[in-house]
Amino acid sequence: MKPSVGNFKYHVGVRSLADIATRADRVCVLNILGGESSEVTPVGHAWSGGNVVFGTSPGRRGQVLETPAGPIPVYNNVREGLEAGHRFNCGVVYLPPSAADDGVVELVRVNPDLEKIFIPTEKMSVHDAREIRALAQQRGIDIFGGNSLGVADSWNQVRIGGALGGDSPGDTLKKGSIAILSNSGGFTTTIAQYLRMAGWGTTTLVSSGKDVYIHYAAPEFAFALANDERSKAAVLYCEPGGYYELDAEYTKPVVACVVGRWKARLTRAVGHAGAMAGGGDDAASKERWFMEKFGVDALFTPERPVCSAKGAVVTNIAHIPAALSAVMALRGIRPDFAPEGSMELKPWFGSNAGLVLPDALDLPVVAAVAPYDRQVKALESQLGATFAREALKDASGVSQMDAKTQVTRVNGVTVLDAAQYPIEANVGLVLLKEPGGENDRKLVSVAVGAFVNLHGEPTLAAAQAAREAGNAPNAVLAAAAALLGPRRLEPARAAIAALLDRFSAAGLRNALDEGFALGALLDAASDHALLLGPRPDPRAEAMLAGLRARGARSVFLRYLEALGGHPSADGVLAAVCATLAWGPLQRKRISRLSAECLPAWYRLFGTLIGASVDAARHAPTRFAGLAEEDVLGRLSLTELAYAALLDRVPDENQRFAFQTLIGLLLSNGPGTITAQGAKGAVSSDGPEQPQRVQLNKALLGFLSHCGYAHGGNGFEGVAFLLEQFRGVDLNDPGRADHGIDLQALAARYVAEYARYKSEKKNQGSLDLQKIPCVNHPVFKDRPVNLDPREVFVRELMQRRGEHNVFLDYYHALVRQLFEAGVSRNVYCVNVDAVIATLLLKLVWPDYRAGRCDAASLETAAFTVFLYARMLGCAAEADDHLNRGRNMDTRAAASACRFVA
Numbered sequence: 001m002k003p004s005v006g007n008f009k010y011h012v013g014v015r016s017l018a019d020i021a022t023r024a025d026r027v028c029v030l031n032i033l034g035g036e037s038s039e040v041t042p043v044g045h046a047w048s049g050g051n052v053v054f055g056t057s058p059g060r061r062g063q064v065l066e067t068p069a070g071p072i073p074v075y076n077n078v079r080e081g082l083e084a085g086h087r088f089n090c091g092v093v094y095l096p097p098s099a100a101d102d103g104v105v106e107l108v109r110v111n112p113d114l115e116k117i118f119i120p121t122e123k124m125s126v127h128d129a130r131e132i133r134a135l136a137q138q139r140g141i142d143i144f145g146g147n148s149l150g151v152a153d154s155w156n157q158v159r160i161g162g163a164l165g166g167d168s169p170g171d172t173l174k175k176g177s178i179a180i181l182s183n184s185g186g187f188t189t190t191i192a193q194y195l196r197m198a199g200w201g202t203t204t205l206v207s208s209g210k211d212v213y214i215h216y217a218a219p220e221f222a223f224a225l226a227n228d229e230r231s232k233a234a235v236l237y238c239e240p241g242g243y244y245e246l247d248a249e250y251t252k253p254v255v256a257c258v259v260g261r262w263k264a265r266l267t268r269a270v271g272h273a274g275a276m277a278g279g280g281d282d283a284a285s286k287e288r289w290f291m292e293k294f295g296v297d298a299l300f301t302p303e304r305p306v307c308s309a310k311g312a313v314v315t316n317i318a319h320i321p322a323a324l325s326a327v328m329a330l331r332g333i334r335p336d337f338a339p340e341g342s343m344e345l346k347p348w349f350g351s352n353a354g355l356v357l358p359d360a361l362d363l364p365v366v367a368a369v370a371p372y373d374r375q376v377k378a379l380e381s382q383l384g385a386t387f388a389r390e391a392l393k394d395a396s397g398v399s400q401m402d403a404k405t406q407v408t409r410v411n412g413v414t415v416l417d418a419a420q421y422p423i424e425a426n427v428g429l430v431l432l433k434e435p436g437g438e439n440d441r442k443l444v445s446v447a448v449g450a451f452v453n454l455h456g457e458p459t460l461a462a463a464q465a466a467r468e469a470g471n472a473p474n475a476v477l478a479a480a481a482a483l484l485g486p487r488r489l490e491p492a493r494a495a496i497a498a499l500l501d502r503f504s505a506a507g508l509r510n511a512l513d514e515g516f517a518l519g520a521l522l523d524a525a526s527d528h529a530l531l532l533g534p535r536p537d538p539r540a541e542a543m544l545a546g547l548r549a550r551g552a553r554s555v556f557l558r559y560l561e562a563l564g565g566h567p568s569a570d571g572v573l574a575a576v577c578a579t580l581a582w583g584p585l586q587r588k589r590i591s592r593l594s595a596e597c598l599p600a601w602y603r604l605f606g607t608l609i610g611a612s613v614d615a616a617r618h619a620p621t622r623f624a625g626l627a628e629e630d631v632l633g634r635l636s637l638t639e640l641a642y643a644a645l646l647d648r649v650p651d652e653n654q655r656f657a658f659q660t661l662i663g664l665l666l667s668n669g670p671g672t673i674t675a676q677g678a679k680g681a682v683s684s685d686g687p688e689q690p691q692r693v694q695l696n697k698a699l700l701g702f703l704s705h706c707g708y709a710h711g712g713n714g715f716e717g718v719a720f721l722l723e724q725f726r727g728v729d730l731n732d733p734g735r736a737d738h739g740i741d742l743q744a745l746a747a748r749y750v751a752e753y754a755r756y757k758s759e760k761k762n763q764g765s766l767d768l769q770k771i772p773c774v775n776h777p778v779f780k781d782r783p784v785n786l787d788p789r790e791v792f793v794r795e796l797m798q799r800r801g802e803h804n805v806f807l808d809y810y811h812a813l814v815r816q817l818f819e820a821g822v823s824r825n826v827y828c829v830n831v832d833a834v835i836a837t838l839l840l841k842l843v844w845p846d847y848r849a850g851r852c853d854a855a856s857l858e859t860a861a862f863t864v865f866l867y868a869r870m871l872g873c874a875a876e877a878d879d880h881l882n883r884g885r886n887m888d889t890r891a892a893a894s895a896c897r898f899v900a
Contacts, residue, residue, distance in 0.1 A: 012220055013115060013142045017179050017204035017228035021153040021160050023048070025116070026087060029055040030103045031094040032065055032074060036120065042067035044150075044159035047169045051158060053088050054081040079110045089115040092150070092161040097121055100146065101128040108139050118161025119145030122211060129213035136215075144216045147209035149185020154192075154202045155230060164188055164205055176201015176336035177230065178324065181221040182237035183210040191235055191257075191317055194343050198321030199335030203231045210239055217244035226251040232333060235320055240282045246289045253331065254311040255300075255323045256290040258283050261315070287313055300326070318343065348376050351587055383504045384585040384592040389688065391888040392679060396670030398430075398879040399872065405788050406778055406831075408667045410872060416792045419663030422655075423867075424448075424637040426663060430875035431601055432580060433589045439512060440580055442550040444602070445637040447576045450543045450569065451606025452613075452631070452640065453623040459483045460618055463611035473612065473862045474706040477870075480611035481703065484604060484696045491530070492599035495574035498527040499556055500585075500595060503578070511582035512553045518562055531560055531571035539569040546632025547576075554579040573599045591882050593690055600695045601874050608699070608870055612863050613644045638662075641867055645860055646842060653734065653802060657838045658864075660793065664835060665868035670876065677705030678873040680889045682880040690881050698877035699870060706866065715861040716772040717836025721806050722847075722854065724749055731848075733805040733841045740805065746812040750820045757822065773833035774814055785828035793834045806837035839864060 014020055029041055032055025045052045046068040054073045055065060061080065064071035075081040078091075091107040091114060093100050100121040107114055117136065124146045136143050144151060150162025154173040159165060162185060165173045172193045178200050182188040185207040192202050206221060208214050218236065225234050233253040238245055240260045261283040291297065294311040298304065300323040306312065309330040312323040325335065348368040368376045387397070401408045408415050411433040418426055421435050424444040428436035436444070454460035459480040466479035506521055533540075544567065547557065556575035560567050581595035613624055621628040624643045631640060635649065642650045642658045650658060667675070681701025685693040706712070728740060753771070760768055779785045794807065810829045817823040839861055846852035852860075 008219075008223070011137050011140050011142075012223065013140055014216075014220070014224050015227050017206075017221075017224045017231055018153070018155070020116075020204050020206065020224070021151045021156060021158040023051075023156050023158055025051055025090050025158065025160060027052045027090045027092060027160055028078060028081060028086070028088040028107070028111075029072075029092045029094065030078070030107070031055075031057060032072065033057040033060060033063065034094050037092075037094040038065060040163040041065060041072070042069075043163070043167055043169070045069055045072065047165075048158040048160070051160070053086040054084070056081065078106050082110060087113060089113050090118065090160055091116070092118045092120070093145075094120055097124045097128075100124050101132050104132040104143075105135065108135055108141060114139070114141055116160075117141060117143045117145075118148060118150050119143065119209075119215075120148055120150065120162055121145070122147035122209070124211055124213075126212050129211065129215070133213070133215060142216060142220075144206065145209045145211070146213075146215075147185075147211040149188060149207035149209075151207065152205045154205070162207060164207060165192070172196065173205070174201040174337075175203075177203065177232040177333075178336075179203045179221075179225055179228065179231040179234040180205040180237075181218060181234065182207055183239045184237055185209070187237050187317060191237060191320060194317060194321050195235070195324070197339060197341045197343050198325060199337050199339040200321065200324060201336040203228060210241070212241070214242060214244055217242070218248035219244060222248040222250050233324065233328060235324065237317070238286055240286070243281055245286055246281075250293065250311070253309065253327045254290075254294070255314065255320055255327060256286075256294075256311065257314050257317055257320055258286045258290065259315060283315075287315070348372065349380060354587075381504075383500060384590055384595060385588040386591060387883045389883055389885050392670075392880055392884045393889045393891075394671065396675070396876060396879060397883050398875045399667045399670050399675070401669030401671075403778075406776075407789060408669050410667050410875065415664050415666050416789060417663075418666055419660040419793065420796070421663060422636055422638040422659050423641055423662050423871075426666060426871055427602075427605065427637065428580065430666065430871045431590075431594065431598060431878060432584045434584055436580065439553055441636065442547070442552040443554070443576045443580055445635070445640070446543055446546050446550070446552070446632055447573055447580075447599075447602040448606045448609070448637050449546075449631050449635070449640050450539060450573070451603045452610040452644065453618055453628070454480070454607065454610040455618040455620055455623075459607055459611060460615055464615040467614070472706075472708065472712065473859055473866055474703045474711060477608045477611050477866060478700050478703040480607055481604060481696045481699050484607055486694055486696075489600040489603065489695065491568070492570040492573045492577075492603070493596050495527070495530040495568075495571050496578050496581075496599055497596050498530050499559075499574055499578045500581075500592065502527065503556070503559075503582075508555060508582070509586065511555050511579045513555055514553065516555050518555075518559050521559060522562055528563060528565065531567060531574070532563060532565040533568040533571075534566070536566050537568050540567045540572045542628055542632050543569065543572045543576075545629070549629070549633030556582075570599070573602065577602065593882055594878050597695060597878060597881070601878070604696060604699055605870065605874075609641055609644050609867065612866070617647075645863055645867070646846070650842075654842055656800070656802075657842055660796075661835060661838050661864050662868040662871075664789070664793070664831065665865055665872075667869070667872035667875075673705045673710050674702050674869050674873055675876045676889060677701040677703075678877040679880045679884065682877050683884060683887050683889045686886040687881050687884040688886050693881055695877065698881075699873065702870065702873035702877075703866070706862075706869070708862075711865045711869070712858065712862040714832065714835050714839065714865055715858040717832055718840050718857055718861055719854065720772045721809070721836060721840055722857075724809065725806075730805065730844070733844050734803055735805075736803045738803075738805050742805070742809050742812040743816065746809060746816040747820070749813065750816040750822055753817075754820060754822050771813075771817075773810060773830055773836055774817075775827040776830045779828040779830070780825075782825060784826040787828045787830045789831040790829050790834050793831075804837050804841050806840050807833060810837065835864075836861075 029037055029052055050069040052072050056077050057074050058076050060074050061076045063074045093103040095103045150160055150164055152159040152164040152173055154175045159169055166189055172189055174196050178195055180188055180191055188205050188207045208217055225231055236256045238258050290313045295308045296306050298306040300306050300312040300314050305326050307326045312327050314323050345363055346366045347363050350365050399408055399410050411429055424441040425435035427444045428440055462479040462483055463476050466476045556578045560575045577598040581598055584590045585595055617624045623631055638655055638659050639649050678698050678701045681698045682693055776787055779787050810833045814827040818826045843852055
């Protein structure tokens with residue numbers, strides 16, 4: 001056994017901190033090609049002048065680890081490396097906990113020159129740690145770790161066994177007079193950086209680790225510190241657990257940072273702490289140990305800088321530099337060099353996202369250092385976000401469904417919340433990721449409303465021909481969408497692209513800035529042909545008149561009108577869309593590609609709403625009986641869509657019920673057949689070349705994936721209710737005093753259903769007809785089952801003082817099914833019942849008066865679904881356009897099967 005040094009009962013071969021990591025040390029790394037080692041070893045090897053002689057990785061003899069200082073050879077085991085002529089005195093063990101002790105044994109037994117072992121492995125068992133300790137003591141070897149990030153020496157420019165100093169050790173480890181011992185590897189580097197900013201350099205840094213058993217701990221460090229002429233003081237970072245710090249004898253000033261008071265409340269070891277708190281070695285106890293050693297009675301804080309010439313105790317690493325400087329000042333010792341700055345947050349770019357923050361939180365943006373300053377400048381000049389492309393077959397950046405509640409989120413907003421937004425807000429939500437404010441809603445209502453009147457257009461002729469041929473509503477809309485191809489949509493896209501370029505270069509921040517000067521832009525205008533036409537454009541003039549009537553604000557519209565000449569409809573649409581997109585672009589919520597597609601989406605939305613209306617209701621300046629000035633200058637998009645569907649402008653309650661329907665139906669997650677249809681259409685065109693993707697075809701993909709089982713099935717609930725309320729004298733389903741005995745009405749049906757079920761059972765048939773809108777595959781098997789979506793809407797209606805006799809009937813029905821023994825428990829009334837009952841309540845007056853038959857009701861139920869889902873599917877298509885890969889919705893060949 002090698003002779004030990006110092007006053008220890010055990011072997012300590014390192015006399016001074018200067019001996020821990022030297023340029024003479026030569027290193028062997030076990031598992032050198034492993035994930036962690038292959039990342040950090042090349043950096044340390046190069047910075048240390050090439051101190052790793054070889055590594056091991058079983059089965060990989062002959063391979064090398066490439067480093068900036070040249071390749072490191074790899075052998076199957078340590079003995080092979082020695083037999084090849086390599087010599088080393090330091091071993092680094094990058095092995096899992098179950099194998100780390102075997103690695104240590106291999107190093108010790110085959111290399112008589114071994115002096116130091118470094119173990120990054122964490123969570124080694126105490127049994128293994130004690131065994132390797134005994135083995136190393138017997139052979140006179142010092143061990144550092146486990147759970148250590150290694151050691152480093154700023155004077156010698158050497159790093160062994162970890163990643164101290166990060167990827168650029170020279171940036172952090174500057175030669176100075178302060179040694180560091182830390183339970184945390186990451187904080188070892190952080191503390192060194194804090195010290196450097198305050199003018200203090202470092203000597204030796206030791207990441208002791210914080211497994212339960214620490215091999216090179218505070219007592220050994222304190223001894224080596226005393227014998228290191230370079231080190232004038234030390235910083236210790238300590239966590240709860242162990243009595244190592246209590247046993248250490250410090251002869252030089254020390255700043256101790258003790259953390260983890262919260263861990264005293266725990267009953268077992270957690271994470272880095274390793275040892276159990278509460279046994280007299282918790283954080284509070286360690287603070288007391290150090291205060292007694294330093295002769296101080298309180299913690300050091302900037303507000304109360306308590307310290308002595310022996311040291312100070314802090315609980316925040318940010319306070320370490322100030323505490324060290326105060327302690328050293330009492331000894332007449334100044335920092336090693338001039339302070340280099342501070343570790344305070346210095347943001348190079350930022351956004352408050354419209355929030356007004358207090359001064360203490362509103363950090364000023366500062367100029368970045370080179371070369372990042374150029375990168376930040378380029379980033380700031382980039383308009384909008386850029387998204388990485390990935391496979392989106394079963395994924396989405398737009399929608400997600402909570403499997404527990406079945407509630408879908410669209411761009412972070414639940415459909416339950418979206419149900420409280422008007423349609424024009426949800427148009428903003430799906431494509432701009434924000435519902436927008438009142439001005440945005442005015443702009444959306446005009447941008448979409450300008451294209452609902454299809455009088456004299458081929459799109460209307462196509463839709464009407466499809467309607468008269470007996471097609472379902474989705475096929476009628478598809479006929480119109482097919483004619484709205486890229487050539488018809490391109491002019492507005494080119495116009496918005498020009499506007500975005502021009503105003504981005506001009507430094508516009510707020511698209512509603514009434515004071516933004518247009519003079520220089522007007523003088524240099526070169527995009528007249530994209531925004532203006534050779535003669536007055538009736539649609540453009542109507543749009544501008546409508547925007548003025550609404551009091552809508554926009555820098556882009558002000559610019560367009562200031563150009564003189566005759567604005568085109570495409571130019572007005574582009575200006576409106578640029579206004580809507582500008583804020584989300586500035587906040588990096590959407591990409592520029594999304595902004596340029598916005599005019600096409602709005603025109604498609606308007607066209608599909610218009611195509612859902614019979615051709616007889618389109619006239620030169622009237623749509624669905626509404627004057628053009630009302631469509632564009634007064635009505636909201638919600639009111640307009642309602643009028644298109646039900647041929648009248650809704651009152652406040654009808655409007656709320658209608659927007660609730662639309663919001664609930666926006667999306668049912670990215671896995672629905674409609675979403676897959678839209679995504680598949682984008683994939684087949686190739687989103688990696690987005691200019692080739694036809695947006696109308698994306699909506700065709702959604703429309704072709706609708707049908708009477710998906711989209712039209714909402715009518716099943718309506719038809720069921722019509723049957724149950726046949727012959728019932730019901731004038732207003734919204735009145736609380738409707739006078740109908742719902743319990744008796746439900747009991748009548750339950751008796752019929754019970755007989756039907758019994759007959760089926762007697763016939764041996766299990767193929768029972770389901771009751772529409774009750775029960776759910778997720779919300780079941782409790783005594784009383786509830787669909788949280790239905791509960792949300794019902795409670796919302798109650799808060800508004802609204803009633804719906806049809807929804808009340810459903811609740812009476814599920815109770816009667818249980819009480820009559822037809823069901824084992826009380827079924828839930830599911831969200832489909834909300835949709836069916838809201839729709840029937842809206843159309844009941846017309847149905848009762850004979851103005852609306854069952855076929856019209858079925859069309860209305862289907863069309864409501866299409867209005868909503870076209871928004872949600874446009875969002876999926878836009879997301880796929882930005883993020884998706886070509887043909888990434890295909891099923892893998894291994895998942896496909898042939899059915900004989």
